Amino acid sequence: MTEPRAWFLAGTDTEIGKTFVACALLHAARRDGHRALGMKPVAAGAEWIAGEWLNEDAAQLRAASSFDPGLDQLNPYCLKTPVAPHIAAAEEGIDIDPARIRAAFESLRAQADVVIVEGIGGFRVPLGDRYDTADMARELGLPVILVVGMRLGCINHALLTVEAIAARGLTLAGWIANRIDPAMLRVDENLEALRRRIPAPLLGVVPHVAGAGPAQVAAALRLPA
Numbered sequence: 001m002t003e004p005r006a007w008f009l010a011g012t013d014t015e016i017g018k019t020f021v022a023c024a025l026l027h028a029a030r031r032d033g034h035r036a037l038g039m040k041p042v043a044a045g046a047e048w049i050a051g052e053w054l055n056e057d058a059a060q061l062r063a064a065s066s067f068d069p070g071l072d073q074l075n076p077y078c079l080k081t082p083v084a085p086h087i088a089a090a091e092e093g094i095d096i097d098p099a100r101i102r103a104a105f106e107s108l109r110a111q112a113d114v115v116i117v118e119g120i121g122g123f124r125v126p127l128g129d130r131y132d133t134a135d136m137a138r139e140l141g142l143p144v145i146l147v148v149g150m151r152l153g154c155i156n157h158a159l160l161t162v163e164a165i166a167a168r169g170l171t172l173a174g175w176i177a178n179r180i181d182p183a184m185l186r187v188d189e190n191l192e193a194l195r196r197r198i199p200a201p202l203l204g205v206v207p208h209v210a211g212a213g214p215a216q217v218a219a220a221l222r223l224p225a
């Protein structure tokens, strides 16, 4: 088995398509013959379904993966309330432990050729008093793929995030433009503005596909070299 490859998927905000794009990347990796697993280390918002607390992102990542590694590894922290995770964790009396996330990630990496780790919200989300999602990417030692939700305002969010990724000493392996807003004006001009300013390859532009799933857009994407 070749050396497993893994990336941390960050986004310019919450609700901009990280899960959608993560699932499309998993389908693309499987298309290319790789055993691919998704991971959602920390999730906020869960429902009690068939005897387990299940977060929607974790469910989608599980469905897009080559096999089910078990939620304890795929989603070590499944917080119940759909709010900022440090608030949800405090309400549940939970301390999010980087070591537990690291152990779960290493277990997944040992079982797959490709692991896509989805953050939560944007790039810089607190997970406790002295630990945030950027720290999590560093602890896992992963290069970052940035998902840019293409809507008015995304240039600022994307360039600030690119700066923050560099400031944390992380490698930006590539970025993906996700057409979250089908009504966005001057999309090509916005893509060109980002392409000129983001020092990493554009790995694909994901169209807005009302009513279709991430598997249908896998062809638009490639994993970083």
Ligand SMILES: Nc1ncnc2c1ncn2[C@@H]1O[C@H](COP(=O)(O)OP(=O)(O)OP(=O)(O)O)[C@@H](O)[C@H]1O
Residues within 6 Å of the ligand: 011, 013, 014, 015, 016, 017, 018, 019, 020, 021, 057, 120, 121, 122, 178, 179, 180, 206, 207, 208, 209, 210, 211
């Ligand atoms: N390219 C697209 N075409 C159509 N629908 C999309 C696309 N990208 C995302 N969506 C939809 O937009 C919504 C938000 O996407 P998604 O859940 O992937 O965002 P997220 O960034 O992972 O959110 P969170 O921060 O809560 O994890 C979902 O309903 C998803 O199916």
Ligand SMILES: C[C@H](N)[C@H](N)CCCCCC(=O)O
Residues within 6 Å of the ligand: 014, 015, 043, 044, 045, 081, 082, 083, 084, 085, 120, 121, 122, 125
């Ligand atoms: C609740 C939902 N699952 C979101 N992914 C959580 C987003 C947290 C954002 C925190 C913030 O930046 O204000």
Ligand SMILES: [Mg+2]
Residues within 6 Å of the ligand: 018, 019, 020, 057, 118
């Ligand atoms: Mg998500």
